[in-house]
Amino acid sequence: MKALLDGIQLCHKLNIHNVIIEVDFKMVIGLLDNKFKHPWWLDRTFQLKMAKGGMNYSIVHVFKKGNRLTDFLANVGCDSKCNVIYDHTTLPNYARCIIRLDKNGLCKF
Known part of the structure; x- marks a missing residue:
């Protein structure tokens, strides 16, 4: 998750607003889509960073x-x-x- 957060922060820094996020862990997709929450694993600041930065993103599961x-x-x-x-x-x-x-x-x- 740290790598994902670092990548999103880098996108903000480089002014990249349209992002396709590919993950190989389906739980991450559920967390980012608010289908379920695990506060011990992902806090709200991650989602706020995506929303505040005006980032358009789609999340795709890749084996x-x-x-x-x-x-x-x-x-x-x-x-x-x-x-x-x-x-x-x-x-x-x-x-x-x-x-x-x-x-x-x-x-x-």
């Missing part, structure tokens, strides 16, 4: 197997000792490979 790029980048983030922000020019080569495979509809391994 972990279909979300290799996110999994790879999360592992890179866990291994690094500082925050790193990538854009399309600075992505690691393996991340670019995953994007090309996905774009071309090639099998995922």
